[in-house]
Amino acid sequence: MLIRNFVNIVFIVAGIVMITAISFNKLSVWSLIVLVFCWVLITTYGVLNIKAEYFLKSLNNNPNIKEKKVAITFDDGPDLNTLKILEVLDKYKVKGTFFCIGKQIETHPDIAKEIIKRNHVIGNHTHTHDKFIDIYSTNRFINEIEDADIAIQKISKKKPLLFRPPYGITNPNIARAVKKTGHTVIGWNKRSFDTTIPSEKVILKRITNNLKNGDVILLHDTKLITLSVLEQLLLFLQSNNYTTVTIDELFSIQAYA
Ligand SMILES: [Zn+2]
Structure with a gap:
């Protein structure tokens, strides 16, 4: 059972009990207001944290991995900066997983092809990544996923199965x-905040602190700061005997149909 369903059942039952008690003057109406406030807090936490798997199942890390393996993922590209990211990955002979935006693929098809050519994996990250995308209707969101699938298929000739x-x-x-759409939802358990934190040292520490086998690292190939963070991260992984694998390998799943 999804956590959301369990939480909703508990709150509905609690709400009915409280309304009954209030109608018999046994309880203040404020108790009900506090209950609704708690439900809003929990639901908001579920909306904001993919790791909570509140609304859907997602793969965020693989704790069953015995070997020192992690996956590095890059969101929001392809972008001109992606080419530099690809060079760094090549230098350390590492494969990454790129969650690409459909419109970005249309803008930079050659860079997207380069990701494929160098044997990295591409996943779906919607077509527009619009800032209001999270309030889209179900049908509009399906279009977002399907349009990005088409953009990816045009350059890779393969239908992606991974979605972030x-x-x-x-x-x-x-x-x-x-x-x-039938995609496998991929989250992360190591959020770098490379889009907001200005310090390379802090970003790197967020990733490497308590790093474990099977962890999934979130970076953005669109950010300049990510280039130097990536190089330092790959040096850290190398000196600590970690292997970097793609998401499909980390979870033993298919990246394409
Ligand atoms: Zn994104």
């Missing part, structure tokens, strides 16, 4: 959309 929701936000509409 923008901002890691999930909700009932996204859950329904993904159920319809």
Whole structure:
């Protein structure tokens, strides 16, 4: 059972009990307001944290991995900066997983082809990554996923099966959309915040602190700062005998249909 369903059942039962008690003047109406507030807090946490798997099942890390293996993922490309990221990955003979935006693929088809040519994996990260995408209807979100699939298929000739929701936000509409398109939802458990934190040292520490086998690292190939963070991260992984694998290998799943 999804956590959302369990939480909703508990709150509905608690709500009915409270309304009954209030109608018999046994309880203040404020108790009900506090209950609703708690439900809003829990639901908001579920929306914002993909790792909570509140609305849908997602693969965020693989704790069953015995070997020192991690996966590095790059969101929001392809971008001109992606080429430099690819050079760094080549230098350390490492393969990554790129969650690409359909429109970005249309803008930079040659860079997207380069990702494929160098044997990295491409996943779906919606077509527009619009800042209001998380309030889209189910049908509009399905279009977002399908349009990005078409853009990826044009350059790779393969249908992607991996999908990462923008901002890691999930909700009932996204859950329904993904159920319809049949993609495997990929989250992360090591969020670098490379799009917001200005210090390379802090970003690197966020990733390497308590790094474990099977961890999934989130970076963005669109950011300049990520280039130097990546190089330092790969040096860290190398000196600590970690192997970097793609998402499909980490979870033993198919990246393409
Ligand atoms: Zn994104």
